[in-house]
Amino acid sequence: xxxxxxxxxxxxxxxxxxxxxxxxxxxxxxxxxxxxxxxxxxxxxxxxxxxxxxxxxxxxxxxxxxxxxxxxxxxxxxxxxxxxxxxxxxxxxxxxxxxxxxxxxxxxxxxxxxxxxxxxxxxxxxxxxxxxxxxxxxxxxxxxxxxxxxxxxxxxxxxxxxxxxxxxxxxxxxxxxxxxxxxxxxxxxxxxxxxxxxxxxxxxxxxxxxxxxxxxxxxxxxxxxxxxxxxxxxxxxxxxxxxxxxxxxxxxxxxxxxxxxxxxxxx
Amino acid sequence: xxxxxxxxxxxxxxxxxxxxxxxxxxxxxxxxxxxxxxxxxxxxxxxxxxxxxxxxxxxxxxxxxxxxxxxxxxxxxxxxxxxxxxxxxxxxxxxxxxxxxxx
Numbered sequence: 001x002x003x004x005x006x007x008x009x010x011x012x013x014x015x016x017x018x019x020x021x022x023x024x025x026x027x028x029x030x031x032x033x034x035x036x037x038x039x040x041x042x043x044x045x046x047x048x049x050x051x052x053x054x055x056x057x058x059x060x061x062x063x064x065x066x067x068x069x070x071x072x073x074x075x076x077x078x079x080x081x082x083x084x085x086x087x088x089x090x091x092x093x094x095x096x097x098x099x100x101x102x103x104x105x106x107x108x109x110x111x112x113x114x115x116x117x118x119x120x121x122x123x124x125x126x127x128x129x130x131x132x133x134x135x136x137x138x139x140x141x142x143x144x145x146x147x148x149x150x151x152x153x154x155x156x157x158x159x160x161x162x163x164x165x166x167x168x169x170x171x172x173x174x175x176x177x178x179x180x181x182x183x184x185x186x187x188x189x190x191x192x193x194x195x196x197x198x199x200x201x202x203x204x205x206x207x208x209x210x211x212x213x214x215x216x217x218x219x220x221x222x223x224x225x226x227x228x229x230x231x232x233x234x235x236x237x238x239x240x241x242x243x244x245x246x247x248x249x250x251x252x253x254x255x256x257x258x259x260x261x262x263x264x265x266x267x
Numbered sequence: 268x269x270x271x272x273x274x275x276x277x278x279x280x281x282x283x284x285x286x287x288x289x290x291x292x293x294x295x296x297x298x299x300x301x302x303x304x305x306x307x308x309x310x311x312x313x314x315x316x317x318x319x320x321x322x323x324x325x326x327x328x329x330x331x332x333x334x335x336x337x338x339x340x341x342x343x344x345x346x347x348x349x350x351x352x353x354x355x356x357x358x359x360x361x362x363x364x365x366x367x368x369x370x
Contacts, residue, residue: 040337
């Protein structure tokens, strides 16, 4: 009896160790893959396009965005996105990078924000927006996430963002927290960050906007959030609406102090 | 007019490493759009890299190469300040060449 049981125990042990080895090597291989392609992150192509767009006179007012104030003074791009979303006195509200760029495009260039808000991703003014975002976020790479959570409006949006994060909706009764509220969750082979904790939020918030290798597109945070809603099978949020900014505030606040790795590189 | 490439070239111990990021759709000709119509093939067919005026690499590309291709290679020789030129031609006859100084 004792002899008969022994091999089974050994087999069980082998199976278990084999299982973890596979899981580890998959995560390792993805990390290796990211490292390999990080050298030639095609975000750079979007960044180059964005830089040119930033300096090109456009719109009815034929102006450039070089006087756009992203919160660090007119025209200052360096470190700007690491401190966003933030409260802007001139508009009297909290804005994320994209809603702020909309303000600049409207006030400086006379471009109607509706062209972006009602537009489609990867085309027209939304495509322009993506390139501009790529340009701006590249200049915060290596910085630390530093959003000012002492501002009362930021606190208000954080509370709204938290509610939205846990709000279950759609035919599958999903919330953001369903996938992003626990450690060790994954979709297919991709590890999902736990956005309710600092480490996870820093990893997630810190590496978006990003270039997606699988579809050769550069995705802004608005695009990323829009797709999260789509995966929830619920109604798409309005571009640059308060709820999208609130979710950004929630993630950025959790990520505060983490490293900015934008533009990221995703599969 | 095709979008610019990003080229980096650095010399170390008599070997120059060149890294090129190209902006190209690299459409295979096999894909269909939302209405079911074939998207015409559009991809880089030839690529040439020169060190000053000497060809150090010539390559034939095809539809299996990804969108926005990345290419890295090394060649012997090359000194700081030398010129590296990379140029491509695609199946529609469009071309693009960019130049960089070795750092």
